[in-house]
Amino acid sequence: MARRRGRFTGDDSSSVLLKILGVLLIGVVVGGGVLLATWDMKAPTRPVEKVLDNDRF
Numbered sequence: 001m002a003r004r005r006g007r008f009t010g011d012d013s014s015s016v017l018l019k020i021l022g023v024l025l026i027g028v029v030v031g032g033g034v035l036l037a038t039w040d041m042k043a044p045t046r047p048v049e050k051v052l053d054n055d056r057f
Helices: 012-038
Strands: none
Touching: none
16 A cells, blocks of 8 residues: 655655654743743832923913
């Protein structure tokens, strides 16, 4: 019996490369989400003073 070809016509090494790239991409996305969820960014502490003209009121 003849084997049926899959969606990709590349050899086995290209499918392994695609799987590795896919897992790496998912790892980067999940890692970035965890970083953003746990990162303790400090709020700016410099005071802001703005002078408003009396003509505006």
